[in-house]
Amino acid sequence: MKCVWGALVVVAVSLISGCGVADRTTAGHATAASATTSSSPLPTSSSLSPTTTTSTTRTSPPRTPSTSGPVQSDPDLGYNPILTREGAGISAVNCRLPAWSANQAAAEAFYRAAIECHNDSWRPALAGFGITLTAPSLWAGARGADYNGACGANASGREAFYCSQGGEIVMPYDTMKPITEYGVGYALAVLSHEYGHHLQRVTGLMTAFQARVAALDYSDPAVDLLNRRLELQAWCFSGMFYGTNTGRGSITASLTKQANDNNSGAGDRPGERRFHGTSKNVANWFGWGQHPSLDPNASVTPSMYECNPWAARDAGWLE
Template sequence: MPPSLPPRRKSNTGVIVTVTLVAVLAVVGALTTVLVVMDDKKSNSVADSGYNYESQAPTPTRTYDPGPSSEAITPTQPPSAASSTPRATTRTTTTSTPSGPRPVLKTKDNPLFLGENGTNVVTCNLPKWQSTPTAAQAFFTAALPCLEAAWQPVMQRANLPYQRPKLVFPSGKRWSSGCGDVTEGEAAAFYCPPDGAIYMPFEGLNVQANKNMIGSYLSVFAHEFGHHIQALSGAMKAAYQQAYEVGPDTAAGLEISRREELQAQCFSGMWFAAAWNGKGSITDTVVRDMLEDGYQRGDDNNPSAPRDHGKRQNYGAWQKQGYEKNRTYQCNTYLAPASSVS
């Protein structure tokens, strides 16, 4: 049975949403680490996370099954901006240094996680979903400004840069990007940092299995947008550097990848909190589909695959966490215990 929804509440900050639900989610389609992975028979793959800054093809994630696991554990108090490490500052000695906010190459101490910073309420009036490539492209193109309206103020409050991601809608069953080539069997959707682009191939959505569950499609899209936020903040590149130092395929490197992926899931939930409060197209049914979908994806759907996205229970729990808490510090997976990111 799908999880029950929390009571609809007004924002207690005026600009920040304060919806409440609890723990962690994943999407019904397939995702990979900055990509989404898919199974033709069962759309229970993981959602992807931030991708390599090297020109290598992204590694796809696998599928999951239901299974008991611990819920996500995150900080109960927001970090204080006063007690945090100073942010990177722009130079004033040369005219060539860009002015304005800049990324900060930190993970757990990134300014993105300081204070009571949540997504702004947005009203998203989206076109009716139709399972055709042209209609899907129009649908996600219309959804992009809704994600931006919720997330751009978050970046501004954190004094971090923001720019719109590119949207790419590749056709066929093999898709090329600045991060390498991906096939339909490897991913459902993905984000490529060198391109600054979200790739949403229609073939990856598995519309026959998911039918008109737009909560599932939007969950994938919001997950990839979450990777974009990670990239802009500097947290994604910092995570990649840490994984590179310990070895991306080692147990420590795979744990870093899972923390990044599960954080994108949490960010996805934060956007649903903002849009659900806006009383537009994101209805109770859409949210229920999103929450149910999250718990269907995970590494444990494919026991032979690398553990780089997290098991179903944690994949779903972090998305639910973002939806219920709607605060970036509640999505700071880099401070969570290992059991919450397994």
């Protein structure tokens, strides 16, 4: 399944949004927007069909991403404290999700339970860095057109997004419904990615990103690279949740396979601005979050230290 996420950056107010749903697209993306966006480029959407990638297969560039040592030119992003401690993982939890049913109330209950699972998994890890995890709020109303939260009305037509200004994950039932028809694991992948953006907010990464982008001309290619790094990191954080919790409670191997299927086609479309990364790299960073080694048999565990595209010296991993 292929999905594209565009990014809109206006000053320092952030809206993290999902991809369009013209053809049952999936997953989310990061954009930054003010309440008024008419003078700025709008995010674009894409469509694609499901992939057949298995939960244990991902493509890889020739070298692993290098995340060792501080990045002196980027201390706020590449050397954020959570990215500097080797082996710092998250907690395994016995996640219990309610049964999925095709109605708004059941979908909202499922999303709320999934957020709690992410909270429980991430809270102790962040506490180890002196960070108190404030849970994201959720808006999961029946119609996306009815949303009018901290980031304003959802004029982009996206099926899901994260509003950094309000710390809110927005998952409207009507726009998410086509995605769930592929399987509830696809919807869970969308939510988990948006949760990754919330982690960027509570750790200060989002603020540093916004400040960096605001200092640049919007047409500067450096803006593209900053956005790709933000997106790829959110995928890696999401991968950590799956890598730590697959096989526990409701996070079955089947749900994780659907997440891999979803994310293996979630990159930029040809001809669009390079804000999100290639589909190969989306899959790579999501997979790296689950299992940070090119050797599938290596005994490794998910680690925030490994989710550092701000420090990746291999440019191929940032395409």
